[in-house]
Amino acid sequence: MSLIQVSRGTRDLLPEEIQYWQQIEAIAREVFSRATYQEIRTPIFEQTDLFERGMGEATDVVSKEMYTFQDRGDRSLTLRPEGTAGLVRSYVQHNLYAQGEIQRLWYVGPMFRYERPQAGRQRQFHQVGIEALGSADPRADAEVIAIAKDLLNAIGLENLRLEFNSIGDRQDRLQYREALVAFLTPYQNDLDPDSQERLTRNPLRILDTKDEKTQDILQNVPSIHDHLSPSSQKRFEQVQQLLTDLGIDYNINAKLVRGLDYYTHTVFEIQSDDLGAQATVCAGGRYDGLVKELGGPETPAVGWASGLERLVILMQQLQPPTAPTLDFYVVSRGDRAEAQALKVAQTLRQLRFSAELDLSGSAFGKQFKRADRKGAAACLVLGDAEAENLTVQLKWLASGEQRAIGQSELPSLADEIRQQIEASRALPRVD
RNA sequence: GCGAGCGUAGCCAAGUGGUUAAGGCAGAGGUUUGUGGUACCUCCAUCCCGCGGGUUCGAUCCCCGUCGUUCGCCCCA
Numbered sequence A: 001m002s003l004i005q006v007s008r009g010t011r012d013l014l015p016e017e018i019q020y021w022q023q024i025e026a027i028a029r030e031v032f033s034r035a036t037y038q039e040i041r042t043p044i045f046e047q048t049d050l051f052e053r054g055m056g057e058a059t060d061v062v063s064k065e066m067y068t069f070q071d072r073g074d075r076s077l078t079l080r081p082e083g084t085a086g087l088v089r090s091y092v093q094h095n096l097y098a099q100g101e102i103q104r105l106w107y108v109g110p111m112f113r114y115e116r117p118q119a120g121r122q123r124q125f126h127q128v129g130i131e132a133l134g135s136a137d138p139r140a141d142a143e144v145i146a147i148a149k150d151l152l153n154a155i156g157l158e159n160l161r162l163e164f165n166s167i168g169d170r171q172d173r174l175q176y177r178e179a180l181v182a183f184l185t186p187y188q189n190d191l192d193p194d195s196q197e198r199l200t201r202n203p204l205r206i207l208d209t210k211d212e213k214t215q216d217i218l219q220n221v222p223s224i225h226d227h228l229s230p231s232s233q234k235r236f237e238q239v240q241q242l243l244t245d246l247g248i249d250y251n252i253n254a255k256l257v258r259g260l261d262y263y264t265h266t267v268f269e270i271q272s273d274d275l276g277a278q279a280t281v282c283a284g285g286r287y288d289g290l291v292k293e294l295g296g297p298e299t300p301a302v303g304w305a306s307g308l309e310r311l312v313i314l315m316q317q318l319q320p321p322t323a324p325t326l327d328f329y330v331v332s333r334g335d336r337a338e339a340q341a342l343k344v345a346q347t348l349r350q351l352r353f354s355a356e357l358d359l360s361g362s363a364f365g366k367q368f369k370r371a372d373r374k375g376a377a378a379c380l381v382l383g384d385a386e387a388e389n390l391t392v393q394l395k396w397l398a399s400g401e402q403r404a405i406g407q408s409e410l411p412s413l414a415d416e417i418r419q420q421i422e423a424s425r426a427l428p429r430v431d
Numbered sequence B: 001g002c003g004a005g006c007g008u009a010g011c012c013a014a015g016u017g018g019u020u021a022a023g024g025c026a027g028a029g030g031u032u033u034g035u036g037g038u039a040c041c042u043c044c045a046u047c048c049c050g051c052g053g054g055u056u057c058g059a060u061c062c063c064c065g066u067c068g069u070u071c072g073c074c075c076c077a
Helices: A015-034 A048-055 A060-064 A084-093 A138-155 A170-190 A193-201 A203-208 A212-220 A230-245 A308-318 A335-350 A364-373 A384-389 A407-426
Strands: A045-047 A067-070 A076-079 A103-112 A124-133 A160-166 A264-272 A280-286 A301-307 A326-332 A355-357 A376-382 A391-396 A402-406
Touching (some): A045 A084, A048 A060, A138 A230, A138 A308, A160 A230, A170 A193, A203 A212, A264 A301, A301 A308, A326 A335, A335 A355, A335 A407, A391 A407, A402 A407
Parallel strands (some): A326 A376
Antiparallel strands (some): A067 A076, A160 A264, A264 A280, A280 A301, A391 A402
16 A cells, blocks of 8 residues: 655644644734734745845755746746745835835745755745835834734743844945955864855855854854944944833844845844754844845845744643534434434524534434533434424533423524523533 | 654554564444443454565564654754
8 A cells, every 4th residue: 555645844734733823823913913014925936036036046045945846838936935035026026115115014824945854844834924125224123023022922932032133234244254254264174064165155154053163163253243334333233222122132143144145234033942953933134135136126124934833833832732612512313303403503503603413323322422522512402302393402511401492492592502601611510 | 965763553552583463542332222421341453563675484573775754964934
């Protein structure tokens, strides 16, 4: 037997887990809309060029992690590895910049990277993110960070660290890059192999290596902060002040750089200790050059993305899954009764009760056993006698009390029954 | 792409180079053919221990490969 299973690095979200996803999505919607961010949905695949230009061809994501394919028209398409590039493409394509000085947008959806799966990392994974396009105001930086924190707190996560840094503008970074290479070149042969490779390709990335020997060498490395222009330095300080004013704790991390080329000035990560090796639950920063790079007008922007799988892992550590509540379990036996039971179940649902219909046709005893296991508040019972006179037995499972009511009485009794359901949930069961 | 561990029923899980591969949960049926939660009984891997190949008289157990998975590296959310 060769059963077809999910592809490597993808997985099914089964009902037991999905409640966490729905909870996060609901909270995100609420938090974002309160901050006047609007949802945007863009395609899951885009032209490959978009990501190459947007994220930088030398980045790992672009150079080795993209799901790229030719379609039947021989176009090179790529499953989006992140959300920002597509969102900015849409912003430019639809001239959203013409509609106002700032666009606040959010998105959620699947992203794809060809990587080796491990804890908190899938090939198809999901991100939720926000972007504020059109403002260079440091308050925009602080706002998006504050919203990230609001979201994570609303989900119930604590013990998170905000790592914060400025990597300046292009000029600052070019200068710093030279200084960095000048500093590291004498140690070239002592660096770990990856870092040696990066020395020519992307020296800033050496800073956040986990290799201990390389980190030792980096003890006295020149700081990016000494290479920020006065205006970059000022921005950096302003954002810090705003965060402090908001009561948001942060840790300035001069070695925090990010993997994508488009970042400028503010970069940050929010990390958790409870995730194994993949500590980052939310990351982002400012990207003042990206809109122009993708053919739009010079437009400053700032945003972040958060990995839903990682948020779900943390949530599952905090709250046990909750079973859905059930108002009614509809029990029936006999041809006429069974037919009426379906109608009764539909009536209950139209009256906005939850109701499960037992379809087994097994003995009443079995059906009650199931009702009990499902945690129903009450049963409606139909047998031959009830079918005959169009009644139904209403039985409360906690107390065992039972009375006959007419099937047509259900609508007029709905409010009373609803109150009793509330009450019965609060009561311990009677033996 | 690299390294290490793991792969026995729907789930958890014991086990052995050789007759019927423990146990638990879940599930089905029954004791209780119109009334539930406990208890008890029965059933639930008999081309079979991920798949393919090898060693062996004989492999679920040893070896190789492969796929999957877990954790880590790289990188990232």
